[in-house]
Amino acid sequence: MALTRRFFVQEAYMPGFEVFGDEERKEVQDVLNTGVLFRYGFDQARQGHWKARQFEETFARRLGTSYCHLCSSGTAALSIALAACGVGAGDEVIVPPFTFVATIEAVLHAGAVPVFAEIDDTLCLDPNGIEPAVTPRTRAVVPVHMCGSMAKIEEIKRICDRKGLILIEDACQSVGASFKGKALGTFGRMGCFSFDPVKTITCGEGGAVVTSDKVLYAAADAYADHGHDHMGKDRGLEGHSIIGTNLRISELNAAVGVAQLGKLDAILEKQRLNKKVIKEALLSFSEVSFRNIPDQAGDSATFLSFFLPDEARAKEVAKGLGEAGVDGCFYWYDNNWHYIRRWDHFKSLSAAARLAIKDFDNCPNFMKVRLPQSDALMSRTLSMQIKLSWTEEELKQRIEKIRGVLAR
Ligand SMILES: Cc1ncc(COP(=O)(O)O)c(C=O)c1O
Secondary structure, eight states, rough: OOOOOOOSSSSSSSSSSGGGGGGHHHHHHHHHHHOOOSOOOTTTTTTTTTTHHHHHHHHHHHTTTTTEEEESHHHHHHHHHHHHOOOOOOOOOEEEEEEEHHHHHHHHHHOOEEOOOOOOSSBOHHHHHHHHHHOEEEEEEBBBBBGGGGOOOHHHHHHHHHHEEEEEEETTTTTOOOTTEEEESSSEEEEEEOTTTTSEEEEESEEEEEOHHHHHHHHHHHBTTTTBBBBBSSGGGGOOOSSSOOOOHHHHHHHHHHHHHHHHHHHHHHHHHHHHHHHHHHTTTTOOEEEESSSSSOOOSSEEEEEESSHHHHHHHHHHHHTEEEEEEEEEOOOOOTBGGOOOHHTTTOOOSSSSSGGTTTTGGGGGGGOOHHHHHHTTTEEEOSSSSSOOHHHHHHHHHHHHHOOO
16 A cells, blocks of 8 residues: 655654545544444444454454454553453562553552563563562563564563463554564463554554453453443343453544554555665664664564663764754653653652552562663663655655764
8 A cells, every 4th residue: 555645743753643544534434424433332323334343353363363352542451451361469560661651550550560670682571581570479471562673572471481470462562563473462361552643553542452362352352341241232231240441442543543554564664664774874883783673574663773882872872863853763761751760750659549559568669679781771772763754855864964973
């Protein structure tokens, strides 16, 4: 599918919104024409339009898995996965310190305790860091496939299998990425995705949990809709075997997602092309080394991430890129949302209401968490967003600016 360039923005966003067009309008119009914005029921009035269901079937098929539940956000997807897998109060969950803070929020809101383990040069959870973090309370491991690429997921899965730990993948930033041909998000018991406004494909707001396990799927599907088992003919008479909540997606959001899903391959192809060109331009700079990507072919190429020799140089280059007008560059080490260093609100467990884990025996003092290996990597890391909308000329100019900054 040809991608139409719609507009160009200065903020650093993943690209789905860059290619909104007639396809999204048509899908949304279908829903508006019926007046049925709810994803369940109203069988007659909806005239055959089941956008959430359509998205779920298409997405599961694309990922090569059996089940998908589309929900209101990636954060919701994580909460649903934890709940469906039975992770809750009294449990510990091993997580990486480099993620979006939502991963940690989901663990906390489940009543469980996040336990941090180091990342490695994949910028994802280091398999070697998992076992030292395991205690008798450890229930699950949530690796995060950050910035479009993968953790050493096979090794992580082996450790989880050996230790009897539940593997839940946070693939919110890695829609369309794979490892050795298998989609990220399908290695663990459940995989979580985000389709928020700045993701590779977007629903406006949305997320998904995927699984090959029918029982987990049923629990996820029920949890996200007040426990409804969705088995009855009449919603009021449906069964409720578990307590749930409302993490539903609307048909309008799902409709946008249906159109976006149809564009995913074209988005990935363009991203990979643009990333290759920028990466090649950096190869001659001996001080630059690249993030370890365990399977290059499976990289979704939303970002180009690389290391500089030390923190001072990384800061200098980040500043230089900003001053040169190279937008979409991230120095995560100083970022408020993606690395533990700046999560003071979390470290002090500052919450609107008392968190369940405040009562937890041996609740760790998060202020004292030390992750020297992760700090050493993150303090030298820069990531560049890869956009779809760059023209050849813009890409050329961008590369000239980047090379100019690195040559200083
Ligand atoms: C790694 C990761 N996990 C979870 C989320 C949460 O997704 P959402 O914004 O859809 O709630 C995000 C969103 O940025 C993310 O990057």
